[in-house]
Amino acid sequence: MTRSPSAWRSMLFVPVLNERFLARAAERDADCIQLDLEDAIPPGQKEEARRAVMPAAARLAGQGLDVVVRINRPWRQATADIEASICPHVCCLTLPKVPDASHVRAIAEIIDELERERGMAPGHTRLVVMIETAEGLLNMAAIAAAHPRVAGMIVGAEDLAVSLGASPTYDTLYIHNAQAVVAARNAGIQPIGFVGTVADYADEAKFRRTIEQAREMGFTGGFCIHPSQVPILNEVFAPSKGEIEWAQGALEAFEQALADGRGAVTFRGAMVDLPVADRARSILARAAGLADMRAQRARVA
DSSP states (O other): OOOOGGGOOEEEEEETTOHHHHHTGGGSOOSEEEEESSTTSOGGGHHHHHHHHHHHHHHHHTTTOEEEEEOOSSHHHHHHHHHHHOSTTOOEEEEOSOOSHHHHHHHHHHHHHHHHHTTOOTTOSEEEEEEOSHHHHHTHHHHHTSOTTEEEEEEOHHHHHHHHTOOOOHHHHHHHHHHHHHHHHHHTOEEEOOSSOTTOOSOHHHHHHHHHHHHHHTOOBEEESSGGGHHHHHHHTSOOHHHHHHHHHHHHHHHHHHHTTOSOEEETTEEEOHHHHHHHHHHHHHHHHHHHHHHHHHHHO
């Protein structure tokens, strides 16, 4: 089963060699599980981790979960990771340290060949691109639009800070995350992320404020490394009951106004015109997508 990546609110990292985490992955309620072949796997265990990907992905997919694999960046490791990951149970790869659009297209070409060889539907495997270097920052718009397989973009705080010789603070990361939202929206892909480091999870109240701000910026989902982050991401990146009720009412009022020959209407003390109606439609579409995701998971689980 593969849902649209645009519906993912929480993308929980699970080291592919950690049986304890794998065994409980389905309990976490994350929208997708991200098997990690990169930072969570020591250099001496990369081959073992690659051998574990397909069995782990089949097991998780059988529990109704979407499975993503984060591969490594050096080309020799990346190609080995891709060979080990392309299968019907993996719906997406996360690409770290993407420097430019040509890098994405080269990986997409490798995936094209593997999907054909393995009898998979063309285009099955989507991509999430990570901006983690100064070069990647300069090419964000082109990377976001590099290939139809690209489904989402995220700024990697820690690696980007190293590349820039900076600290991963709010002030140093805000503008780059704002630029990522613009690039992603322009390309029609999912803006993933928040202004901060994924490793900062101990203070749940602080993390909630960070995610609330991310949603206000236009982000729709985020990576997480700890189960305690999942419910916060799921709640904040979903329309609330009040938002859904407002959207339904505002849209009904606007459509009635159009039928009466008016281009705007007052609803709950505020004007509703075409842009506001479009925002209401977006809220309802998001809510419908999440409801469909839950229904699909329930049918498989």
